[in-house]
Amino acid sequence: MSRTLQAPVTVAFDYTRSVGPVLGRFLTGLREGRFVGARTSDGRVVVPPPEFDPLTHRATADFVDLPDTGTVTSWTWVSEPVAGQPFDRPFAFALVTLDGADAPILHAVDAAGPEEMSTGMRVRARWAEERAGVITDFVFEPDGSSEVSRLGTGAPRTSTTEEGDAVSGIITPVSLDYVYAASPEESAFFRGLSEGRILGQRCPKCQKVYVPPRPACPVDGVPTEGEIELSDTGTVTTFCIVNVPFQGQKIKPPYVAAYVLLDGADIAIQHLILDIPADEVRMGLRVKAVWKPREEWGTTIENISHFAPTGDPDADYETYKQHL
Amino acid sequence: MRDVAVVGFAQRQMTDYDGSPQCAELLVPLLAECYEQTGWTKKDIGFWCSGSSDYLAGRAFSFVSAIDAIGVLPPVNESHVEMDAAWALYEAWLKIQTGEVDTALVYGFGKSSAGVLRRTLALQLDPYTMTPLWPDTVSIAALQARLGIDAGLWDERAMAEVVDRSLTDAEKNEYAVRAGGSSVEDLLARPMFADPLRKHDCAPVTDGAAAIVLAAGDRAREVRDRPAWITGLGHVSDGLHLGTRDLTQSESAERAAASVGGLDGVEIAEVHAPFSHQEVILRGALGLADDVRINPSGGPLAGNPMFTGGAIRIGEAARRVWDGTADKVAGHATSGPALQQNLVCVMEAK
């Protein structure tokens, strides 16, 4: 068994950016099936056009249309493509200098195998049938071949006010896959939850009990030691009433999210307070964990459905004031 | 300028760290080693600075959880860079130069194995015209390698020689993730991964962490007989666009070396070249003489924890001053695609 609990996690979001006049012109060109480069102050023609001149630092202003044929100046064979690349089968990445340009553009070449690739080979852009004004509107292919291109899933999109207007923005979906690991101490905590136990760790120096446990005491910077089993009763130290609906919300507002200081712990955990009207929740309220039915338990804090009032008198402020 | 030296260094490098990407648990023993080396406690540290990346960890503000390892209550003087810890060291060195503090502890960490490293790093490219293609780091390095081969600046044999020497040296490095030289012929017989790169031409995906202690003047002398005095520290970045750079050269590495007055007299250089051909580029760009010993630790080809690999080069180089192997050394760190950013740290006994 692995020392830690691990689970796959995907972090996904859309990068939404405005592109400005230079890149906007380049991307608008792509949507129209043509390449727009720029002449820099040293006389070179560069595509994609840099927004500012690398020498004078002035805004780029001298634009040049370029043909969609060029020469490979360097290439590599992608034997194991990763998600999001232009092809999900082996292909080439290449530096391609378009005819009339002095600097290469990085892009994919749709070739059958590395033996079909060579420095100095001629390539031609193959345009997607439906173009959005993004860098994936084309791929290169060896000059002479002619297949129909497809846009992969997750291809970026652009924003324009109306059809025919210049491209003003780009939206790039980003999705990253991880295997996320809990720390060994957190793993012990989650394994404990699957047995109906709440486990913390104690700092050997200051004796504070952390739950969920941390690998190190933030006061002393030393490893925590020793499993401490905590009671599932505690005290509300502070709370907020959630009135605002948001995406992914599981409970209808208003409801209470609170810090619950479990008896024997030195740091509060956050959880829900239910079985009491939201406006009656208060600091010092004594609460107890309400566990879901055992057959629904996993290695998760959700084994505890929520905390509910015990009916006991409120805790004295002195007993929790140093934990606020 | 104040005299500032590297006086402490601890590292861990591993193929797969079985723990959370916050790495607090991994950092605790490294910081303990630094205290042991210096005889100090956390109260002796004036400034803390770390290097790491949320993209590697897959969670926001990942460095905040890691600072549990340093003990942040009561609050400490602390900062973070989303770069290799070598750049955190630069910030710490500057902080000491201000006179505000006399000591600093710099650390870096990265769990490269949590995601697909070569893909995650596509996010450091131009987000309009490059990242949407997800060009992976290995592919970009391969494009660079071929440009040099086609130009006759190096060949596959020269690359294999770098690998063979690195992996042979790595046999003496207890932290090496990959070690064991074979022969240039044997290496050249292995299959291509990203033509013209073979897997051994690329630094292995490495998890790990490292910590370095800096101290000024007498604080440094109280720790070591031969502190590694920083006599030059510079970093320079090239532009974002790969197409407008000559990828067979590293202009920024050359300028970084020039900014510290050149590397004449350096006996040992720890060079952060995650791909074999990049060592050839850097040897030229940094102006390293033929007799300079490069990467006696085995270098990044033997282990390259992200956001730590550059700092480890500085720590490894400093160790050679402490133990009397050399009087003048250089540590080099790189960041960004195809050697885009380069940092040089020259250290001397005196």
Ligand SMILES: [Zn+2]
């Ligand atoms: Zn403590």
